[in-house]
Amino acid sequence: MSIEVVTDxxxxxxxxxxxxxxPVILVAMIVGLIISIFQATTQIQEQTLSFVPKLAAIFVTLIIAGNFMINILLEFTRHIFRMISNL
Structure with missing residues (x-):
């Protein structure tokens, strides 16, 4: 196995x-931005207010995009196993 293969x-x-x-990072960032705008306009400075909506949004995102994520990781795992078997 060469250095080029390892770097690839x-x-x-x-x-x-x-x-x-x-997907998870973008959803968390968008929900956090919306909540911070809401907090700034209503002048509610509660730190825990952003936690529950972010957690719910991340959970929904994982449910929706979970199949996509698993397929990407499975494809990569199969690729690695094929490379190992060719050695």
């Missing part, structure tokens, strides 16, 4: 991690 696998793994985590 590492690069592919990092890209897949970004792809898999992107």
């Amino acid at each position: 696998v590492m690069r592919d793994a990092l890209i897949r991690v970004l792809i898999v985590s992107a």
Whole structure:
């Protein structure tokens, strides 16, 4: 196994991690922004107010995008196993 193969696998793994985590991170960021705008307009400075909606939004996102995430990770795992079997 050469250094080029290892760097290609590492690069592919990092890209897949970004792809898999992107939906959850984007939803959490958007919900946090909406809640912070709501807090700024109503002048409610409760720290726990943003926790429950973010948690619910992340849970719903995982339910909706879970199949997509699992498929990406399974494809990568199969690719790695194929590479191992070719050694």
